[in-house]
Amino acid sequence: MKDVAVVSYCRTAIAKAQRGALNQTHGIxxxxxVMKEAVARAKIEAGEIEDVVLGCGLPEGATGHNVARSAALFAGFGVGVPGVTVNRYCGSGLTAASYVANAIARGEIACGIAGGVESISLVQFNLNFNGFFYEPLQQIMPAVWWTMNQTADLVAEKYGISRQALDEYVVMSQKRVTEANAAGKYAEEIIPIATQMKVTDKATGASSVVAVTLDRDEGPRPDTTLEKLSALKPVYEGGTTTAGNASQLSDGAAAVVMMDADLAAKRGLSILGYWRGFALGSVAPEEMSIAITPAIRKLMKLNAVNADDVDLWELHEAYAVTTLYNQRELQTPWERTNVNGGAIALGHPYGMSGIRYLGSTLLELGRRNAxxxxxxxxxxxxxxxxxxxxR
Structure with a gap:
């Protein structure tokens, strides 16, 4: 099996869904x-890409019609570069990377792009619900169709994670994002995008389309305090999930170029790091947040890795309860866990997030010489x- 190197990474800034700069930007x-920029940063030719695999949580409408292949064509890669779109909702980005890594490791391809894209603005609020629910399964297991807010409330209640603990975590996460921004960490990975944005006047309701350039994440709130978070009403009466301790609905895209490590080294390309392993976890649908723990435990067992061997942990901030539960179960040190904050502050374009975690974490390993x-x-x-x- 061949070693797999990541030779470049970039992303758009993350925009607020509906209200943000990417609210009219097509998924293609x-x-x-980001695919064009990833190729440029890798210092390779587009024709060397042998496959494009894009993760997308909602692959229909503006992110439908096999957006991976369409984006490769629109990027000017040529008709000889194929593409495939994969959907595992929030796990789509890492799943896409695993597909490319496996193909390289087996010698089927030497170089590919793994990416993620989500236009929640153009897709989520216009979903096709024809046949969406399947009654025979829904009667047996209704939680398959629960909202993620419902799953977060259940996990918090079942596993004894209080509203105060959730909000306290958010204050820390927002602070870490603010510090990372001040240090220029996120600017290093963002490629500005010039686009058209729909703006609606709150007073008159009139809408217009204006030219904008998105070059920074729109979501972070540096002024977040425990007092402000505590004042927010829960999504469901009696629950603990609020708009403040859940990840934001957002738009964005990210991409990495992955390559046979020997080939990358032979050509003197910059190597951000290496993909060493991948694992899946699965639990009852209503306990979605807790699935990270069995997935990571399986990953560590498969790769003979102990907790002391891990320099950085990135535990998805789908909700504050997600991070808190899995950090507690895995006993990861906070000084090495989500060190630059996460999706609660930055936003969470479903298919993009896994690629962002992959690229951002490799960059942070480099900064720390870890x-x-x-x-x-x-x-x-x-x-x-x-x-x-x-690394």
Missing amino acids: AMAAH KRAIVGVCTAGGMATAALLE
């Missing part, structure tokens, strides 16, 4: 934008993806 345009990291992302349906990375 977003994905093509060796090993584990990324875990839970996903709708009671699943999780986990990846082992090295």
